[in-house]
Amino acid sequence: GAVVSQHPSWVICKSGTSVKIECRSLDFQATTMFWYRQFPKQSLMLMATSNEGSKATYEQGVEKDKFLINHASLTLSTLTVTSAHPEDSSFYICSARDHGTDYEQYFGPGTRLTVT
């Protein structure tokens, strides 16, 4: 099956710094990628949808200047958490939709972000 990777798998950063998380589709082309945020014992909340070569579409309540998303190629999307604060600590999961099938969405293993 299709594989989506995320890097890093976990990261600890100091408050005020920026962190970049990469999401890659390893064996398929993904025209659309999604970024989710998951707090402990909670469901996945969609943050934004990104289409290759265009600006991301953010969900209501998500600060686009704080969570910068770039989808520069058909296999790579990045999420940058700028000026991170402790409340940004969370589990971030990306997913990618296979260009060849419009319904299958593959999820990455997630990135645990801890801001101290």
Place this chain on the structure above:
Amino acid sequence: AQSVTQLDSQVPVFEEAPVELRCNYSSSVSVYLFWYVQYPNQGLQLLLKYLSGSTLVKGINGFEAEFNKSQTSFHLRKPSVHISDTAEYFCAVRSSGTSYDKVIFGPGTSLSVIP
């Protein structure tokens, strides 16, 4: 817009007993339905999906689900659970109209299998 309800936040069940995890959805358009499993500190794994056709869908690890359009439900079942089935289970929905539509997740059900 779509929404998903999972009425049971926690389901304890003894090993080798059957289990049903309930999922109801609301949508004004045709939908695709999914069940995902998440093990601690891991991403999501697709258990099964309903796109069209037969309303009984079989997935991995012995799970199956039945789509009921009149009741807008997509309950997940397994006839005999194992310890390894202990995990968080998410029901999800997206409209079938366009490839850009987003997937909406339910709040999740925590399945605990008791030895």
